[in-house]
Amino acid sequence: MEDRTSPHSHQISGAEILIRCLQEEKVKFVFGYPGGAVLHIYDEIFKQDAFKHILVRHEQAAVHAADAFARATGEVGVALVTSGPGATNAITGIATAYMDSIPLVVISGQVPAPAIGMDAFQEVDMVGITRPCVKHNFLVKDVKDIAATIKKAFYIAATGRPGPVVVDIPKDITAHFAKFEYPASVEMRSYTPIIKGHSGQIKKAVKLLLEAKRPMIYTGGGVVLGNAAEELIQFARKLGYPVTNTLMGLGGYPSTDNQFLGMLGMHGTYEANMAMQNCDVLLAVGARFDDRVIGNPGHFFSKDRTIIHVDVDPSSISKRVKIDVPIVGDVKSVLTEMNELLIAETKTPDAGDIKSWWQQIDTWREKKSLVYKNSTEVIKPQYVIEKLWEVTKGDAYVTSDVGQHQMWAAQYYKFDKPRRWINSGGLGTMGVGLPYAMGCQLANPTAQVACITGEGSIQMNIQELSTCHQFRLPIKVILLNNRYLGMVRQWQEFFYENRYSESYMDSLPDFVKLAESYGHVGMNIVNPADVEGALKEAFDMKDRFVFMNFITDQTENVFPMVPNGKGLSEMILAGEE
Amino acid sequence: MKHIISLLMENESGALSRVAGLFSARAYNIESLTVAPTEDATLSRMTIVTSGSEDVIEQIIKQLNKLVDVVKVLDLNDGRYIERELMLVKVKATGIFRDEMKRMCDIFRGRIIDVADGSYTIEVTGSSSKLDAFLEALDKSAILETVRTGASGIGRGDRILKV
Numbered sequence: 227m228e229d230r231t232s233p234h235s236h237q238i239s240g241a242e243i244l245i246r247c248l249q250e251e252k253v254k255f256v257f258g259y260p261g262g263a264v265l266h267i268y269d270e271i272f273k274q275d276a277f278k279h280i281l282v283r284h285e286q287a288a289v290h291a292a293d294a295f296a297r298a299t300g301e302v303g304v305a306l307v308t309s310g311p312g313a314t315n316a317i318t319g320i321a322t323a324y325m326d327s328i329p330l331v332v333i334s335g336q337v338p339a340p341a342i343g344m345d346a347f348q349e350v351d352m353v354g355i356t357r358p359c360v361k362h363n364f365l366v367k368d369v370k371d372i373a374a375t376i377k378k379a380f381y382i383a384a385t386g387r388p389g390p391v392v393v394d395i396p397k398d399i400t401a402h403f404a405k406f407e408y409p410a411s412v413e414m415r416s417y418t419p420i421i422k423g424h425s426g427q428i429k430k431a432v433k434l435l436l437e438a439k440r441p442m443i444y445t446g447g448g449v450v451l452g453n454a455a456e457e458l459i460q461f462a463r464k465l466g467y468p469v470t471n472t473l474m475g476l477g478g479y480p481s482t483d484n485q486f487l488g489m490l491g492m493h494g495t496y497e498a499n500m501a502m503q504n505c506d507v508l509l510a511v512g513a514r515f516d517d518r519v520i521g522n523p524g525h526f527f528s529k530d531r532t533i534i535h536v537d538v539d540p541s542s543i544s545k546r547v548k549i550d551v552p553i554v555g556d557v558k559s560v561l562t563e564m565n566e567l568l569i570a571e572t573k574t575p576d577a578g579d580i581k582s583w584w585q586q587i588d589t590w591r592e593k594k595s596l597v598y599k600n601s602t603e604v605i606k607p608q609y610v611i612e613k614l615w616e617v618t619k620g621d622a623y624v625t626s627d628v629g630q631h632q633m634w635a636a637q638y639y640k641f642d643k644p645r646r647w648i649n650s651g652g653l654g655t656m657g658v659g660l661p662y663a664m665g666c667q668l669a670n671p672t673a674q675v676a677c678i679t680g681e682g683s684i685q686m687n688i689q690e691l692s693t694c695h696q697f698r699l700p701i702k703v704i705l706l707n708n709r710y711l712g713m714v715r716q717w718q719e720f721f722y723e724n725r726y727s728e729s730y731m732d733s734l735p736d737f738v739k740l741a742e743s744y745g746h747v748g749m750n751i752v753n754p755a756d757v758e759g760a761l762k763e764a765f766d767m768k769d770r771f772v773f774m775n776f777i778t779d780q781t782e783n784v785f786p787m788v789p790n791g792k793g794l795s796e797m798i799l800a801g802e803e
Numbered sequence: 804m805k806h807i808i809s810l811l812m813e814n815e816s817g818a819l820s821r822v823a824g825l826f827s828a829r830a831y832n833i834e835s836l837t838v839a840p841t842e843d844a845t846l847s848r849m850t851i852v853t854s855g856s857e858d859v860i861e862q863i864i865k866q867l868n869k870l871v872d873v874v875k876v877l878d879l880n881d882g883r884y885i886e887r888e889l890m891l892v893k894v895k896a897t898g899i900f901r902d903e904m905k906r907m908c909d910i911f912r913g914r915i916i917d918v919a920d921g922s923y924t925i926e927v928t929g930s931s932s933k934l935d936a937f938l939e940a941l942d943k944s945a946i947l948e949t950v951r952t953g954a955s956g957i958g959r960g961d962r963i964l965k966v
């Protein structure tokens with residue numbers, strides 16, 4: 227046991243300093259799990275009530291829940307884990323947040339400073355392990371540095387392109403004493419995020435857009451993270467141009483709006499992908515042209531178009547696709563400036579050109595690429611999502627896991643508001659759904675929160691049913707149970723001649739009994755006729771966690787689909803397989 | 804194409820591994836990397852020699868700038884610059900080799916900095932290609948050991964990388 231040297235007056239322990247810092251940052255929730263290296267910190271948590279500590283059942287879930295809290299609110303999420311296994315369990319959560327640019331501060335305990343490098347019990351090089359999957363990380367080496375480091379961590383996490391920041395604190399440092407002084411502001415000569423876009427470039431962009439014959443607006447997670455939905459709506463409506471969102475961008479533009487073409491990409495709508503491929507001027511905002519979005523870049527470039535790209539991260543520009551008009555800046559600030567220019571502008575788009583472009587888009591829309599064949603015999607997963615949208619009046623926080631159910635959720639739940647659709651787009655992490663729902667529900671205690679999941683994914687963090695009970699979180703789990711790792715099965719059906727290698731989910735638990743054993747309500751829904759009633763019944767139980775096990779069609783596939791390596795206009799549509 | 808990138812970074816522990824990690828994680832080439840503190844002890848100056856298409860180099864510069872600890876990045880190839888590398892070569896210096904080595908060393912403006920019965924240690928400074936040329940010029944079998952520092956670079960005239 228290390229010595230907790232006695233304090234001079236005005237001095238408090240490192241652990242208490244940390245707590246005071248979190249209070250200064252107005253943290254509402256800390257998601258965590260205790261252990262040896264963070265015991266001093268937990269002792270201080272015991273003595274305070276400025277924030278609530280949410281005890282998860284696995285550190286991965288702590289980070290996911292903090293991540294969802296950040297996605298749902300726009301505030302920085304906070305997680306606290308112990309050294310060694312606590313720290314390594316947090317890695318998947320950190321990498322998930324990193325890929326989707328989510329502001330997080332993850333505090334990890336570390337073995338006492340003198341023991342570092344000695345292969346001490348529960349020692350792991352957290353700074354080394356997390357380096358490739360954090361925006362930045364710190365090892366605190368002196369109790370006097372705690373406050374300034376935490377201040378920097380929150381600042382770095384939330385500004386510029388947001389991301390997770392890890393602060394690793396050796397146990398002895400939390401026991402040492404120092405005076406607490408929280409810095410009022412941060413200045414870092416090496417870190418100065420750009421906010422305002424280049425005015426000349428912005429003017430050029432607006433001019434190009436006004437002259438476009440076949441314009442297209444493509445927006446991503448950056449619009450949601452940058453709180454720029456309103457500015458985007460104003461801009462798009464003023465011009466009357468078509469809009470598509472990426473998986474991460476859903477809710478950035480209202481899905482029920484007539485100018486919205488649906489999601490684009492691998493499982494995007496026919497009209498969104500065709501418009502993306504055939505437009506002459508493309509405005510990309512807070513999106514990054516990733517491989518799931520534009521398909522084969524060579525094919526994308528077989529068509530000529532002028533691309534304007536607005537992003538806060540210069541390294542996202544011209545990474546996969548050459549950009550004609552790059553604009554580095556905060557998307558909200560740039561869109562605001564574009565809106566001002568539009569208001570002052572006398573020139574308007576050529577009505578004839580835009581009209582014929584919309585006519586073209588309408589012929590693509592007639593393909594009705596999201597229509598599926600419903601059944602009275604077996605529950606179609608798409609039908610469940612459509613009914614969920616109706617029952618929740620399109621106003622729920624919807625989290626999902628990863629797989630077919632995720633794509634159906636994105637396609638059929640029409641998100642009209644930002645920060646409502648919470649999923650792992652970049653890393654594609656199975657197991658996020660339930661902890662994501664926890665973060666959303668804690669952030670919005672009276673909101674409807676639905677976790678759309680698969681029987682594979684839900685079992686990756688199923689232990690959190692216990693946390694949900696402890697904190698009385700009235701989440702509704704919508705399990706689309708197809709008894710397959712459905713997305714894997716779909717690829718095996720299409721590309722591996724139906725060799726379903728290890729994609730069948732055998733020995734599933736009785737989910738109703740499982741839910742009940744954790745103190746929740748469980749429901750089995752087998753008959754399509756019962757879907758709507760069951761959803762209503764579940765959402766009427768406003769203070770209960772309800773686990774809904776929908777037994778769905780095992781053979782259903784996600785369409786449209788752009789096969790890996792193919793071009794955006796080379797989609798497989800339903801009925802064409 | 805070969806590029807020499809200069810950067811100034813906060814002189815924090817782990818700074819080097821952030822840069823090295825970036826290059827390996829994104830599969831960028833790294834021919835050499837040198838790092839040392841500057842006259843300002845809070846800053847480290849790094850010279851990275853890399854190669855790649857213009858697109859790749861552009862990404863490298865952007866990714867380096869994105870590192871929170873990096874203060875400034877300069878692609879020396881964007882203007883006129885000087886490149887220097889130091890090499891120490893231990894060569895056989897027996898019999899006929901003894902005079903031959905001395906002559907070679909003079910031609911390349913090297914200096915013999917250690918003399919032993921059977922060997923010389925030669926110090927040569929210059930651009931990396933000059934050092935390559937020196938090694939080429941030597942009889943392979945005469946080379947006992949080589950050690951190179953990797954290139955350092957600096958802009959010509961008033962091209963200055965400073966905070």
Ligand SMILES: Cc1ncc(C[n+]2csc(CCOP(=O)(O)OP(=O)(O)O)c2C)c(N)n1
Nearest residue numbers: 629630631654656680681682683711712713
């Ligand atoms: C942690 C993790 N492991 C593996 C995968 C690969 N993977 C992607 S989708 C999928 C199947 C998901 O099955 P399920 O949760 O049942 O959803 P479904 O596709 O059936 O809707 C798998 C295994 C992943 N994305 N994440």
